Amino acid sequence: MPLNLLHSPELNADYAASLCQQFGLTLATKASGWHLAWQDNALVLRHSELPKQGDILVDFASGAASYRRLHGGGKGEAIAKACGLNKKRDLTVLDATAGLGRDAFVLASLGAKVTLVERNPAVAALLFDGLRRAAATADLNWLGERMQLLHSSALEALQQHGAVDVVYLDPMFPPRDKTALVKKEMRAFHDVVGSDTDADALLAPALKLAQKRVVVKRPGYADFLAQKAPAMSVTGKNNRFDVYINAAI
Structure with missing residues (x-):
């Protein structure tokens, strides 16, 4: 709502x-x-x-996003390796579950052209405003060419969008320990957005759309999406990236 x-x-x-x-x-x-x-x-x-x-906003120009762009692992990051950006720079990516756009921003900063899909109206509005402010920042003048917002459900986007090299999925996942104190931001997302109960249904259309591969971000303890084993997994600090390969990059 x-x-x-x-x-x-x-x-x-x-x-x-x-x-x-x-x-x-x-x-x-x-x-x-x-x-x-x-x-x-x-x-x-x-x-x-x-x-x-506290307030939650999309901020690509400063804070954690800016620090990660300037001082992060670059193409050596797990997400970059999983998406193939360590091999080819100008890949097209459909981020079908964009959230606050942090992963999409990392991919775009490494050269990918990313379409951010977000179905929740409030989160989509936050993304829209974050992109507006970032576009006015001198050292992010490339952002408008590499990040585009699409306010749509993930399933509709996967069924209607034109072909892309990579489909990236990061569905909301319930915390493992429900009694643990969830991060403030994650608490807000669960309150406002809820869990992605249709996440398993996204894999098949994602595999149909992606020319090269589908990458699914999961907590380390989580099962494979739709119980389908990937071709490989790239492990990050707190998550893993399951990679389903359609063709070589």
């Missing part, structure tokens, strides 16, 4: 109207529960009764 966008005198009226039209949001004058708000020239996700939760 779409969330409300809280009215703010600092939020440009035309931009607010555009967000509401594109993502089915409702402009509200009072905050209630999870909602979208305007803070320091950025769209943020916020909970009116959980001040310690």
Whole structure:
């Protein structure tokens, strides 16, 4: 269900109207529960009764995303190896479960052209605003050519999108220990987005669409998506990337 966008005198009226039209949001004058708000020239996700939760936003120009781009492992990262960017730079990638776009940003910063698919209206709006701000940053002037947002369900995108080299899937996965304290951001995502109960149904159309390979990001303890064993897996620090190969890169 779409969330409300809280009215703010600092939020440009035309931009607010555009967000509401594109993502089915409702402009509200009072905050209630999870909602979208305007803070320091950025769209943020916020909970009116959980001040310690903190704001969630998409920020490609600074913070962790920028640090990873400048100081991360580059083509040596597990995700880069899994997607084949250690072999070929200008691959086309459909990230069918984009979330906050962090993995897509890593792939784009390594040369891939990435379509970010996000079905949740609030998260798609956060992505849209993050891309807007990043495009105005001098050292990210390449971003508009390499990252495009598609507000759609993953299944629809996989069935209707044109051919790509790589399909990347990172479906939401329930935490292993339900009594453990989940990270604040993950808690918000589970509240607002929920789990991807249809995740298994994505693998078959992904394999049909991808010209080269499908890459599925999973927690290390998780079963294979749709119980289908991959051709290989690349292990990262906290996750593994299962790789289903259709053709060599």
